[in-house]
Amino acid sequence: xxxxxxxxxxxPASGEVEGRTLLVxxxxxxxxxxxxxxxxxxxxxxxxxxxxxxxAVKACxxxxxxxxxxxxxxxxxxxxxDGTLNTIQQAFQDHHGLQCxxxxxxxxxxxxxxxxxxxxxxxxxxxxxxxxxxxxxxGYHNIVKAxxxxxxxEVSALAxx
Amino acid sequence: MPKDFEPTRGIGxxxxxxxxxxxxxxxxxxxxxxNLRRQTHVFFLRSDVAHGRLTGVDTSAAxxxxxxxxxxxxxxxxxxxxxxxxxxxxxxxxxxxxxxxxPVLAHEKVRxxxxxxxxxxAETLAQARDAAEAxxxxxxxxxxxxxxxxxxKDGAPKVHDDLTSNLCYDWGFxxxxxxxxxxxxxxxxxxxxxxxxxxRLVANPMEPRVAIxxxxxxxxxxxxxxxxxxxxxxxxxxxxxxLGIPEHKLRVVAPDVGGGFGTKIFHYQEEAFCTFAAKAVGxxxxxxxxxxxxxxxxxxxxxxxxxxxxxxxxxxxxxxxRTDTYANxxxxxxxxxxxxxxxxxxTLMAGNYKTPLIYVNxxxxxxxxxxxxxxxxxxxxxxxxxxxxxxxxxxxELKVDPIKLRRQNFVTEFxxxxxVAVEYDTGDYNATMDKLEEIADHAGFEARRRESESKGKLRxxxxxxxxxxxxxxxxxxxxxxxxxxxxxESAMVRVNATGGLVVMTGSHSHxxxxxxxxxxxxxxxxxxxxxxxxxxxxxxxKVPMGxxxxxxxxxxxxxxxxxxxTEKIIAKAKKIASHLLEASEGDIELKDGAFSVAGTDKSVxxxxxxxxxxxxxxxxxxxxxxxxxxxxxxxxxxxTYPAGAYACEVELDPETGHxxxxxxxxxxxFGNVVNPMIVTGQVHGGLAQGIxxxxxxxxxxDEDGQLLSASYMDYAMPRASDLPFYDxxxxxxxxxxxxxxxxxxxxxxxxxxxxxxVVNAVLDAIRSGxxxxxxxxxxxxxxxxxxxxxx
Numbered sequence: 001x002x003x004x005x006x007x008x009x010x011x012p013a014s015g016e017v018e019g020r021t022l023l024v025x026x027x028x029x030x031x032x033x034x035x036x037x038x039x040x041x042x043x044x045x046x047x048x049x050x051x052x053x054x055x056a057v058k059a060c061x062x063x064x065x066x067x068x069x070x071x072x073x074x075x076x077x078x079x080x081x082d083g084t085l086n087t088i089q090q091a092f093q094d095h096h097g098l099q100c101x102x103x104x105x106x107x108x109x110x111x112x113x114x115x116x117x118x119x120x121x122x123x124x125x126x127x128x129x130x131x132x133x134x135x136x137x138x139g140y141h142n143i144v145k146a147x148x149x150x151x152x153x154e155v156s157a158l159a160x161x
Numbered sequence: 162m163p164k165d166f167e168p169t170r171g172i173g174x175x176x177x178x179x180x181x182x183x184x185x186x187x188x189x190x191x192x193x194x195x196n197l198r199r200q201t202h203v204f205f206l207r208s209d210v211a212h213g214r215l216t217g218v219d220t221s222a223a224x225x226x227x228x229x230x231x232x233x234x235x236x237x238x239x240x241x242x243x244x245x246x247x248x249x250x251x252x253x254x255x256x257x258x259x260x261x262x263x264p265v266l267a268h269e270k271v272r273x274x275x276x277x278x279x280x281x282x283a284e285t286l287a288q289a290r291d292a293a294e295a296x297x298x299x300x301x302x303x304x305x306x307x308x309x310x311x312x313x314k315d316g317a318p319k320v321h322d323d324l325t326s327n328l329c330y331d332w333g334f335x336x337x338x339x340x341x342x343x344x345x346x347x348x349x350x351x352x353x354x355x356x357x358x359x360x361r362l363v364a365n366p367m368e369p370r371v372a373i374x375x376x377x378x379x380x381x382x383x384x385x386x387x388x389x390x391x392x393x394x395x396x397x398x399x400x401x402x403x404l405g406i407p408e409h410k411l412r413v414v415a416p417d418v419g420g421g422f423g424t425k426i427f428h429y430q431e432e433a434f435c436t437f438a439a440k441a442v443g444x445x446x447x448x449x450x451x452x453x454x455x456x457x458x459x460x461x462x463x464x465x466x467x468x469x470x471x472x473x474x475x476x477x478x479x480x481x482x483r484t485d486t487y488a489n490x491x492x493x494x495x496x497x498x499x500x501x502x503x504x505x506x507x508t509l510m511a512g513n514y515k516t517p518l519i520y521v522n523x524x525x526x527x528x529x530x531x532x533x534x535x536x537x538x539x540x541x542x543x544x545x546x547x548x549x550x551x552x553x554x555x556x557x558e559l560k561v562d563p564i565k566l567r568r569q570n571f572v573t574e575f576x577x578x579x580x581v582a583v584e585y586d587t588g589d590y591n592a593t594m595d596k597l598e599e600i601a602d603h604a605g606f607e608a609r610r611r612e613s614e615s616k617g618k619l620r621x622x623x624x625x626x627x628x629x630x631x632x633x634x635x636x637x638x639x640x641x642x643x644x645x646x647x648x649x650e651s652a653m654v655r656v657n658a659t660g661g662l663v664v665m666t667g668s669h670s671h672x673x674x675x676x677x678x679x680x681x682x683x684x685x686x687x688x689x690x691x692x693x694x695x696x697x698x699x700x701x702x703k704v705p706m707g708x709x710x711x712x713x714x715x716x717x718x719x720x721x722x723x724x725x726x727t728e729k730i731i732a733k734a735k736k737i738a739s740h741l742l743e744a745s746e747g748d749i750e751l752k753d754g755a756f757s758v759a760g761t762d763k764s765v766x767x768x769x770x771x772x773x774x775x776x777x778x779x780x781x782x783x784x785x786x787x788x789x790x791x792x793x794x795x796x797x798x799x800x801t802y803p804a805g806a807y808a809c810e811v812e813l814d815p816e817t818g819h820x821x822x823x824x825x826x827x828x829x830x831f832g833n834v835v836n837p838m839i840v841t842g843q844v845h846g847g848l849a850q851g852i853x854x855x856x857x858x859x860x861x862x863d864e865d866g867q868l869l870s871a872s873y874m875d876y877a878m879p880r881a882s883d884l885p886f887y888d889x890x891x892x893x894x895x896x897x898x899x900x901x902x903x904x905x906x907x908x909x910x911x912x913x914x915x916x917x918x919v920v921n922a923v924l925d926a927i928r929s930g931x932x933x934x935x936x937x938x939x940x941x942x943x944x945x946x947x948x949x950x951x952x
């Protein structure tokens with residue numbers, strides 16, 4: 001077992017892990033941050049996306065020991081301390097960008113990374129960026145719309161509904 | 162409904178979803194988020210061969226591995242009931258289907274890749290997995306049957322030695338119509354014939370299945386936490402038929418569930434195992450499926466091979482329809498598998514058309530593959546795909562416009578009794594087709610085609626109609642058809658003293674937003690704020706009874722139960738109000754959360770009445786009991802019949818065969834709509850699954866029964882870049898005539914209605930390039946398109 005220490009959502013966190021423990025399991029099982037989900041075992045679905053040192057990372061592709069000393073941000077740290085949703089979270093609710101909610105934490109974390117590097121993405125850019133995030137419920141329509149809305153773009157005329 | 166006329170609250174409002182807050186902040190409570198004190202973990206060792214005789218399972222080394230508590234094999238379950246099947250189909254000779262035993266763990270034989278052989282319970286999942294590697298399994302491999310037509314040939318290897326063959330049933334519907342149908346074909350002016358495959362799919366909810374068993378020795382109560390669409394059904398099936406636990410000693414909890422799409426209806430071995438093992442090891446036992454396990458243990462969907470024929474008279478009226486379908490059951494009968502290719506499929510073969518004579522034949526076949534059962538649409542997508550592809554083919558053979566041919570044959574008068582045993586209550590198929598042509602800008606298609614052609618691409622336009630039977634179902638009817646359960650729904654409405662309501666519903670929500678839309682209905686009936694209504698579901702210890710969520714039934718059946726219970730609440734509250742207002746009960750009106758005496762300014766607030774019910778100081782105790790809590794069971798008198806018309810516009814690259822969906826338009830009639838935002842979202846999701854089936858998804862086996870598509874590396878899930886924005890309309894509304902909300906159901910429409918439109922559009926595009934290939938099977942991959950165009 002190895003001791004790991006990291007900063008998670010701005011707070012110090014530590015634990016004893018096996019070498020094979022993935023970051024996602026450390027977050028879920030040791031820190032009880034169960035908002036980060038596991039939807040596959042081939043790093044395809046993106047339900048486990050978190051930010052490590054500011055970059056979007058699939059937490060199933062990284063061992064917990066590799067995140068030793070890192071700054072990790074998860075879905076639990078996105079809303080304000082009083083519970084107010086951030087811009088992306090609010091846009092997902094406003095535009096019905098989630099149904100069962102299972103892929104949602106990964107979608108929100110990926111969207112945040114996208115908007116950081118591309119503040120006004122086109123529809124095609126959003127769709128391309130979400131290549132590593134699978135949603136089975138929404139058909140992506142309202143996810144793409146929510147992300148474009150969160151970037152400040154007008155989305156009401158994108159499609160008939 | 163046009164946005165300008167949308168109410169801001171109650172029925173018809175696009176209320177934002179309250180459940181979103183917990184999902185968006187990581188506060189959802191999915192089954193895998195639950196960890197019980199002293200919990201252990203189970204890992205299932207699964208068969209890696211499709212068919213074989215189990216000659217030895219040596220667990221001795223595994224039992225000595227670190228952390229292992231106990232290793233189970235099929236022998237431990239030999240005396241326990243098999244996984245039950247909930248629907249018995251009777252074949253065309255009046256005989257019951259062949260129904261093999263489905264063991265919790267494989268015993269004596271393995272019958273599909275992924276079938277669990279042994280289960281290791283250990284302190285940690287890693288220890289359980291390590292120990293499973295130390296189990297020595299001896300299997301004498303047998304030839305596998307994968308292809309359905311081969312499976313029913315004489316001399317084919319038998320999946321089940323104790324059955325007479327691999328044929329589960331040979332179903333004819335309506336058998337008495339067969340001769341008349343054949344005669345109509347002899348007299349037809351034109352016959353169109355089509356052979357097609359409805360590709361096998363995997364439902365793939367993003368949350369893999371999870372089960373946690375717990376046993377309390379002090380009171381003898383079992384608890385199962387599970388990813389289920391219908392926890393009460395699991396309680397009944399597992400308790401009564403597998404483990405012999407009475408319902409009052411068994412609690413089943415399905416908390417937040419991350420999508421279902423049908424595959425979480427069924428009772429699975431892992432649920433029974435964890436419940437059983439928790440008592441055996443004296444500690445909670447948890448199983449979390451990996452995605453790879455999900456591919457080989459979740460029930461699959463579709464997998465039909467069909468020959469269908471349409472007879473037309475000289476005026477292009479449909480005169481008869483005849484089908485011959487092979488339906489794959491897989492190795493065992495999953496919970497509702499036999500009903501899917503029969504009663505959920507044959508009864509929809511009339512579609513939106515007044516074809517007077519129909520005969521449907523279905524041969525259900527056992528193969529060495531994962532069991533196949535309901536997946537979003539369940540039988541209705543298979544019916545729609547056959548019929549709507551066939552009509553398109555007929556139109557091109559007859560050189561008539563495909564939309565015109567459909568309109569000519571539409572059912573236009575309601576109620577309409579089809580020749581396949583159902584009665585459509587309402588509909589207006591020309592209205593949805595009109596709306597479709599408008600929104601899809603059918604008139605502008607030729608200009609768009611020229612633009613595509615100027616870029617070296619081909620463009621195609623495809624349409625189809627669909628109808629589905631939802632709101633399943635009248636219990637007395639389905640009982641006659643072989644269902645081994647009633648299909649009502651229950652609701653309990655509990656009003657608290659301070660006026661808030663808790664609604665306990667048997668309809669489970671796993672993405673559909675019931676916690677919001679159900680609250681809208683109850684709040685609207687009383688005239689109070691939606692936030693005063695809490696929706697509780699998914700726990701058998703809280704909800705009286707429930708048949709669960711599937712078949713687009715939640716609002717039509719579960720919502721109707723909730724309306725009936727709320728009506729009882731209002732009736733009692735009016736009695737209390739009449740006492741408080743010293744007026745006759747018949748003069749009491751409820752509006753905007755206040756009771757008033759008609760024609761006066763006397764009124765009493767909702768909260769005053771609810772308080773009086775629980776603090777009955779001034780109360781008609783001699784006439785009514787204190788308290789305000791009512792239960793209703795609602796059993797529908799008919800199915801509901803959502804219908805619509807869909808259009809797909811594709812662009813095809815003739816160099817590569819790659820198809821992109823450029824536009825997709827859906828015009829649906831769902832009857833009344835409670836939350837337009839949620840309904841639109843349901844259609845979007847269904848469309849993505851239907852387009853996924855048409856272009857991308859395929860669950861593939863090789864001839865030895867090896868599953869070739871068992872991960873997201875090999876099974877093509879639709880991604881954001883594969884799909885367009887969809888144009889969706891549900892302004893054509895012919896309310897259901899037999900439920901109190903006038904609603905029809907919207908959950909499956911998109912998946913049912915979209916595959917034929919996509920394929921029809923692809924064929925149109927290929928035709929515009931100068932080649933009429935007649936048909937192409939799904940998924941319409943670039944390789945298939947290129948081959949069809951060039952070889």
